[in-house]
Amino acid sequence: MLAKLFSGDFPRSRVLAALLLVILFSLACAPFLTTGARMLNVAATICIFIVLAASYDLLLGYTGIVSFAHTMFYGIGAYGVGLALNSIAANWWAVFAGVIAALLLSLALALVIGLFSLRVKAIFFAMITLAVASAFAVLASQLSDFTGGEDGRSFTVPEILHPDFRLFDAEVFGRVIDGKLITYYLVFCSALVLFLLMLRIVNSPFGRVLQAIRENDFRAEALGYRTAIYRTIGNCLAALIATLAGALMTLWLRYVGPATFLSFEVMTDVLLIVVIGGMGTLYGAVIGATLLILAQNYLHALMGQTSAALSGIPWLSMLFHPDRWLLWLGVLFVLSVYFFPSGIVGRLRRSARPA
Amino acid sequence: MANQNSTVPTTVATEPPVLSTHGMSIRFGGHVAVNNVSCEFRPGTLTAIVGPNGAGKTTYFNLISGQLTATSGSVRLYGEDITALGAAQRTRRGIGRAFQLTNLFPNLTVLENVRIAVQGKAGLGVNLLSMWSSHIELIEKAEHYLHRVGLLERRTEIAAVLPHGDKRKLEIAILLALEPDILMFDEPTAGMGVEEVPIILDLIRQIKAQGDKTILLVEHKMDVVRSLADRIIVLHNGYLVADGDPDEVMASPIVQEAYLGTGVAEHV
Numbered sequence: 067m068l069a070k071l072f073s074g075d076f077p078r079s080r081v082l083a084a085l086l087l088v089i090l091f092s093l094a095c096a097p098f099l100t101t102g103a104r105m106l107n108v109a110a111t112i113c114i115f116i117v118l119a120a121s122y123d124l125l126l127g128y129t130g131i132v133s134f135a136h137t138m139f140y141g142i143g144a145y146g147v148g149l150a151l152n153s154i155a156a157n158w159w160a161v162f163a164g165v166i167a168a169l170l171l172s173l174a175l176a177l178v179i180g181l182f183s184l185r186v187k188a189i190f191f192a193m194i195t196l197a198v199a200s201a202f203a204v205l206a207s208q209l210s211d212f213t214g215g216e217d218g219r220s221f222t223v224p225e226i227l228h229p230d231f232r233l234f235d236a237e238v239f240g241r242v243i244d245g246k247l248i249t250y251y252l253v254f255c256s257a258l259v260l261f262l263l264m265l266r267i268v269n270s271p272f273g274r275v276l277q278a279i280r281e282n283d284f285r286a287e288a289l290g291y292r293t294a295i296y297r298t299i300g301n302c303l304a305a306l307i308a309t310l311a312g313a314l315m316t317l318w319l320r321y322v323g324p325a326t327f328l329s330f331e332v333m334t335d336v337l338l339i340v341v342i343g344g345m346g347t348l349y350g351a352v353i354g355a356t357l358l359i360l361a362q363n364y365l366h367a368l369m370g371q372t373s374a375a376l377s378g379i380p381w382l383s384m385l386f387h388p389d390r391w392l393l394w395l396g397v398l399f400v401l402s403v404y405f406f407p408s409g410i411v412g413r414l415r416r417s418a419r420p421a
Numbered sequence: 422m423a424n425q426n427s428t429v430p431t432t433v434a435t436e437p438p439v440l441s442t443h444g445m446s447i448r449f450g451g452h453v454a455v456n457n458v459s460c461e462f463r464p465g466t467l468t469a470i471v472g473p474n475g476a477g478k479t480t481y482f483n484l485i486s487g488q489l490t491a492t493s494g495s496v497r498l499y500g501e502d503i504t505a506l507g508a509a510q511r512t513r514r515g516i517g518r519a520f521q522l523t524n525l526f527p528n529l530t531v532l533e534n535v536r537i538a539v540q541g542k543a544g545l546g547v548n549l550l551s552m553w554s555s556h557i558e559l560i561e562k563a564e565h566y567l568h569r570v571g572l573l574e575r576r577t578e579i580a581a582v583l584p585h586g587d588k589r590k591l592e593i594a595i596l597l598a599l600e601p602d603i604l605m606f607d608e609p610t611a612g613m614g615v616e617e618v619p620i621i622l623d624l625i626r627q628i629k630a631q632g633d634k635t636i637l638l639v640e641h642k643m644d645v646v647r648s649l650a651d652r653i654i655v656l657h658n659g660y661l662v663a664d665g666d667p668d669e670v671m672a673s674p675i676v677q678e679a680y681l682g683t684g685v686a687e688h689v
Contacts, residue, residue: 070552073552074552074554080633132658138485144442155496170558186434213599226441266549266550266552267549267550268549269545269554270548270549270552271540271545271546271548271551271553271554271556272546272547272548272549272551273553274533274536274537275537275541275546277526277529278526278537280552281526281527281529282524282525282527283527284488284524285520285524285525285526286506286537287507287508287509288486288488288509288512288518288520288524289509289512289538289541289595289599290509290510290512290541290542291509291546292507292510292511293509296546296547303549308475312615370543415557
């Protein structure tokens with residue numbers, strides 16, 4: 067049963083399993099563990115970035131494809147749902163129509179990009195995706211009548227997801243069951259299902275072909291696998307899942323805009339998550355996303371406290387000034403890549419093997 | 422039995438060829454690596470392709486198995502022109518190939534290397550939602566082929582860490598797992614320890630004894646060629662310079678001069 071759920075791909079390290087359980091438990095109970103809106107926002111962002119980074123890992127870690135268009139698909143999902151809710155009506159039909167339209171657009175784009183460029187050299191594919199993604203981002207900002215331009219669009223979500231909505235009058239475990247909490251569980255459950263689906267895909271016969279292509283595409287071709295087709299299918303799957311992640315994020319934020327969904331920073335975040343967590347493991351996306359999102363949200367505050375504690379010492383308090391938080395984030399990344407070249411998951415699994 | 426056609430020995434002369442090349446050439450810039458080679462291969466035979474280094478043997482293999490596309494000429498499989506098909510499609514139609522330079526999936530296990538080939542043959546590559554480990558028949562088949570090359574006990578090891586001889590065996594297990602009609606071995610025993618060579622040769626002999634497979638073998642070791650081949654073709658500077666019964670070809674002056682004159686001392 068458990069093997070089926072995890073597709074036979076267990077963490078294979080006690081420390082990793084414990085970490086994953088802590089993350090799963092914290093995310094599952096987040097609304098009841100915290101009261102602040104900020105922490106719930108962090109939890110929802112972690113859920114969505116796990117899906118987004120894991121879908122990117124399908125490409126980078128499992129198939130060995132470097133794509134820069136992943137945030138474009140994420141953005142397509144966000145804009146699809148956001149604009150549908152904004153221009154049709156605040157109901158589930160609009161959400162449904164937006165998701166379907168976004169999935170179709172993503173599929174078409176991924177298919178075209180894949181068929182045109184996955185047959186040739188990897189660098190060419192990377193360049194094409196960069197160009198298409200930049201063009202899409204420019205388009206989204208320029209079509210301001212439709213997309214709201216740089217400002218993006220805020221919109222009303224279906225009633226049940228609205229923060230003012232109350233499911234019960236009474237509180238449950240000391241918390242009002244409101245629309246925000248329902249949205250959180252929609253995000254959490256969707257993320258969990260999508261993650262388990264990806265775990266199944268990478269452990270399916272198809273997933274094994276992707277890994278074979280990553281290892282030696284020449285030989286995979288010689289075994290009768292048409293690698294361009296497999297790469298294209300992988301590219302389309304990753305794009306579709308990123309689209310769903312975007313749709314979830316926009317429902318959570320009740321906002322869609324280019325800076326949040328299409329900027330290159332989102333792409334670098336995803337890259338960092340996959341590399342730090344461990345490429346080609348999927349679980350790496352969970353660890354990486356949790357670390358990065360937590361660091362982005364709390365490193366600033368943590369440094370504020372450290373700086374205040376060191377206020378007597380001139381040099382150190384300067385060094386730990388909250389304004390330097392990006393510097394320290396950078397240092398943390400350099401160190402983690404240096405000490406864990408195969409990512410945190412790779413490192414944990416290696417140290418678990420002799421035991 | 423009288424041999425009516427010197428290029429095709431033994432009794433299978435009347436059977437239509439499984440595989441044939443017609444006037445096949447490939448040019449790399451000014452260099453013609455394979456030049457107008459026409460040849461037919463019949464089921465149940467083992468043809469050795471010999472020639473000095475750089476004669477175009479591996480290039481000829483690449484043209485047949487689809488890694489390279491001919492500049493001119495054609496390849497036919499069961500009479501059908503397959504020149505336009507890529508390597509993957511040719512493999513699916515029954516042309517299996519083992520490579521000279523070991524060509525594995527380095528970070529996958531020994532079993533997984535073979536299982537991927539079995540899975541390709543079974544046509545399960547686009548199965549997205551089942552677990553690979555639930556296809557027990559594929560795993561058993563992969564283990565069967567590992568057993569045949571004597572690698573079963575190493576099945577959980579990562580391919581990259583195997584000693585050279587075992588990599589060669591794995592290469593051959595992968596070829597067998599494709600269950601092809603045509604098996605192409607490119608120097609299968611190169612770099613192998615003396616005690617390991619007989620395992621591979623016995624294996625090739627067994628496949629040949631089944632009688633329905635067409636085997637092409639590029640090999641430098643003349644004793645190996647003599648003991649296995651029904652027929653030898655000699656390539657020299659891209660040209661097919663001799664074709665026929667092993668003893669006959671070995672004795673011909675052109676072979677003595679082109680290949681064996683230097684080759685005997687080095688390779689026997």
